[in-house]
Amino acid sequence: MSHPLIKLIRYSRNYRFDISLATFYSLMNKFFDILPEVLIGVAVDVIVKRQDSMLAHLGIHDVKLQIIILGLFTGVTWILESTFQYLYSLKWCYLAQNLQHDMRIDAYSHIQNLELEFFENKATGNMMAIINDDINQLERFINDGVNQIIQIVGSTILISIIFFMISTQVALLSFLPIPLIIIGVFFFKNKLAPRYLKVRNAAGDLNSKLNTNLSGIATIKTYTTEKHELNAVSQLSQGYANANKHAIIMSAAVTPVIRMAVMCGFLAALIYGGILTINGHIQVASYSILIFLSQRLLWPLTYLAQVTDMYQRSMASINRVMGLLNSPINIVDGANQLATPCSGRVEFKAVDFTYHEREQLFDRLSFVIEPGETVAFVGSTGSGKSTIVKLLLRLYQHQAGQILIDNQEINTLTMDSFRSQIGVVSQETFLIDGSIADNISYGSFAASREQIIQVARLVEADQFISELPNGYECCIVEFATPYY
Template identity: 55%
Template sequence: MHPLKKLFDHARRYRRDALLASVYSIANKLFDILPEVLIGVAVDVVVSRQDSFLARLGFVDVKVQLVVLGVLTVAIWGFESLFEYLYSVKWRRLAQDLQHDMRLEAYRHVQQLEMAWFEQKKSGQLMAVMNDDINQMERFLNGGANSILQVLSSTVLVSAVFFALSPSLAALALAPVPLILYGAFWFQKRLAPRYAAVREAAGAINARLANNLSGIATIKSYAAEEFEAAHVEAASLAYRDKNGAAIRFSSAITPVIRIAILAGFVTTLVYGGWMTLSGELAVGSYSVLVFLTQRLLWPLTGLAEIADLYQRSKASIERVLQLVDTPIGIPYAGRALPREAVAGAVEFRAVDFSYTGAAPTLSGVDLSIRAGETVGIVGSTGSGKSTLVKLLLRFYTPQRGAILLDGEDIGSAKLQDLRRLIGYVSQEPFLTDGSVADNIAYGTPDATRADVEAAARAAEAHDFIARLPQGYDTEVGERGQRLSGGQRQRIALARAILKNPPVLILDEATSAVDNETEAAIQRSLAHVARGRTTIVIAHRLSTVRQADRIWVMEHGRIVETGDHDALVAQNGVYAGLWRLQTGESLAEA
């Protein structure tokens, strides 16, 4: 299906607005052409006087004829200006509305795509589609759609006048028009792949810039500014070269069209003049045809710009609609999970999982967590600890086995309900660019300030928040950059506490904080874990020492289980990790 047709099929509710804008564009062009007709009528009045066209309509006096011409001129120019205002407002409003809706639709759809899809994409390229490509579509609707309509309507209207006044001259003067239109379409078809390459190159630049800006601290610390500037330069040069190839090709359209226009204009000027001199064509009619030839043919030079804008927009629309049409791998629909009906028992049954194109991450994992129990999951880097959490949150689905919540497969549950039942605190918590209170209440929009403060106290975050310049109203900056890592972590914990979920997950939440912050989080955890299932993923074994049970993972498998004392006594993997972290030698053990 053609991208523009697909776009308007996609935006059915704007069809009436598009139709009305089209009517205004065509009406404007009608009144835009009429002044040229009036010039011919004026020449006819001066030359023919009482035998003029207006005299045959009942205006015999020449002065009255001129007054009538003046009134008609004012009226025509007034209507032309009115419809120009109306189509300009309508097209621009339509462009803004459609741009707004498409950007929101694309963003909402992207949010529902599974994590595996994001692994194959670069954030900068997604930004290019949801921002640059949608803006390119807006630019076409702002001016390109109106230009196409006006070129087509002027061709039809001028052709009608030509054939009404002189069919033989019309056939000669308008002969270049089909060639001009064919040439424009021939060029635009060959522009399509060039502008598709331009959009890809633009996405590559955005991806590079987004990557570098997010890692600016590392770039500075390694004095790698010139190295990364060279990367940006290479991406920018690639974009420039792709754009240059498209521009060189599109620039050839205008000279070709001008040659065809010249043939039509010279035909009207010379052949029409001969016909007038021989009495076959009235002087007024000749004047009308000369001016209309200019009015029709010269705007066709704008086809080059229209074709350029159209192809850029077409490539952008294809990318946006491809994004919107990306199938959702993990469906959101399912059975309801009301908060009050969930106890929080979690079970993994023979779960196998591997990331796309990677070796198996989990192999035959079996574990069962009782409702209200606090458990720890430990192991070396890459053992599969965090993957368990991602599967429980249904960021991914296992290739084999099942994950149960209170004995029911989570795959059959409504996805949003499932995630609302789980409080998740990651190693690098996400803070939105808002106040401290906004971040604690994130995901709990109906929370009061008293609720927010109570959650902060439970997370032992209240004291440092109170010392901030505006307290709970202090802006944290983009990604919380105005706060320390420990402060961000405690705000994230307060957020999870405020959510009051039956299942709480801490995924390496203390791995990047100091001992004081870890101790504060441990004290908070001892309080908030009561009455809820708590899963603690940790490298630091001190974090899980007090857990009811601990699972030890190696290479995607459960290799040991028990409480801290029992695992140390086994003198296995856990005991080795414990001695390594506490500095205890094997002989001392």
């Protein structure tokens, strides 16, 4: 099993160039974000040293001109920072959208190809969670998380280099609080996790209570239990409020406490850097850069807990999505086409079949139905009548024997070629979202209105459909509502 991040990178290989470009934009944005702090040092240099400043050494001797040029340069820096911010936001956002779309469609397409047995072992809710929540989690991670990680790492490296170039001693002193900050944010994260869990649980309890009560409002009124239910909802609502307060007591403390550690780094740069400057070991300009940058170094670290949390969640999501994508498809298409139209000879030859973890249902079941013959299977409930049809459709795989259509074993045929020639009226009805006409013609999308009406007449449904408000265009969801 490779690391989920590697799986994600492998999955997104088509977007390699875009990822590199987005990373470049993120890094450039951070660079131009930090540059103005360095330019402040250059400004101080101009003011303090005037004709002897760095810019003067570059050939600009007029002090006013130095400041104007510096101003222009700073302006350009800000414009570039903004430009790259726009570019990276756009690029990561596009990437997130493209990848989540690819993944959702891949996952859905894979699910459609899985055999029915898979759906019985895994709750459908679980698959819904993967296609929705997990893929959305990945979308958020690529949208915000990746950029945050790149920028935190990038700015830490860049600022460290500047610090060490100016003064190793001050750099080391300012870096001392880093472990403290990291330990601090993770301490808070661990302490906060169970409190947030309680908040989510309380919200869930409240939600399900409200759901049950609103759908069961007729029962509540009939038994005059309004007061009782109001009380129950009030208690759950209070529970939610309390859970939140319990979490806020601690979450509100995170920034103030971490600020103390940032302060230590800042004070080190201020005091020790100041002493070194007074003694002439550091230039005044460099001193100002140190002071400004010490905060820029330490504050981003406070996001570390948030970012690692997002990272961990996303890795778990990748594992679930990839696990689904890699789940083997056990019923695969055969290579041959069944002729259209087929003559329709059906033969079961010593077929054995057992549902997953059930007792054997068919033991060497054999029968032949000749073309044009009408056959009815009669048997007690659960004797296996529907299963015969499901096996013929190859919704389940028989374990032994042969199922033949026109003398060809169905395992050797493409599913499409024989399923499209079998008409099934199921005992469990399932309606799709859409009009009555859509439901009648489902699977035969080219059917004309005349054909649809003709079929409806055949099953004596035409009259009542015509009496509905919009006739065949009547929306299934709409007209079902009053009955539920």
